[in-house]
Amino acid sequence: MKACSKVLAVVGARPNFVKTAPVLGELRRRPERFECVLVHTGQHYDDSMSQVFLEQLGVGEPDYLLGVGSGTHAQQTARVMERIEPVMQQLAPDVVLVPGDVNSTLAAVLVATKLGIPVGHIESGLRSFDRTMPEELNRIVADQLSDLLFIHSPEARENLLREGCEETRIHDVGNTMIDMLTVMRDLIAQQHATERYALNRGDYLLVTLHRPALVDGPRLADAVAALAEVARELPVVFPVHPRTRRAIEASGLDSHNNGVRLLEPLSYLEFLDLLTGAAGVLTDSGGVQEETTYLGVPCFTLRENTERPVTCTLGTNTLIGLAPERIAEIPALLAENSRESHIPPGWDGAAAGRIVDVLERTIAHRDGRVGAFA
């Protein structure tokens, strides 16, 4: 292995920061081995969706900020590709690291592999088997093209093998999002977010909804009506993603005084504090399904499917379908809940270390060769 290998890490959207921060920390702890460059595509750009996370998670300022912003899928993906290509050409990293399944992930993988730069994909192998989800398409392409497939659940290996990915590319490293949670637990506990929002611990429903399938159509109004019904029994607190906020405002749903507390997007620490203290969580997010499973908090997922089935089989997650009227059943479901849950293997706070160990071994093994990892 040459003295110092260059790792180019690419992030773009809110969940990316959480998944990548522990890996950046681990790379920075081995400065004699790794030089790390951070590229932020700017897919998420509001302070509350980006800057707050960079600060709280210790990511620091990105070395490159591409400022791509919002747009159609094609526009956003194309803008990242155009702007990241010269950065990769100039820096010629030994490896590019990408997390998750957002458009920035897809764009970075396409550009890197076409330049012959090896790619490591964090959170590889997840499949919802629902190709109407843009994330599913992004995952499939990212996994086909990446050289190192870092997985955190047993079904990921099966999914990758079924799609023809070689066993040697797959590395079961655990869950970096849970690394972040274990590191931050004390700080999370010091947030006092329940007091700030006048909530009682164990006595409110926390809501996050942002997927186009729900938000960009008529189901949103039904969801808000069902939440109002829940709010008569159990306080409902809903930090609103900008996409959802836009849809709520466009349909006038925000003017209804229906007992549902709509908040601005929260910081990582505040959100995790509210999540820890919730009686239950209603979500369509991927990361929240994992965090609730780790924390043992009941989670209801407003989707027909999940790319994270381990959160249902071992964890606390229940799929209630894309059926907003079922939201009203949540208080009853919570009352009768006697389910035992477990933390999936490898969700232990040490995933980032295992990823960086793989990088060290692989780069050392490749010494003297050109192109993709062997």
Ligand code: UD1
């Ligand atoms: C993206 C990801 C999704 C992930 C989510 C996490 C894709 C295809 N989707 O969805 O997988 O779960 O991030 O949050 O990559 N907006 C702002 N400010 C921002 C960011 C977005 O106002 O900082 C608004 C814009 O109106 C924008 C809309 O939100 O058009 C959607 O943003 P976009 O980045 O396209 O997708 P997300 O819905 O955030």
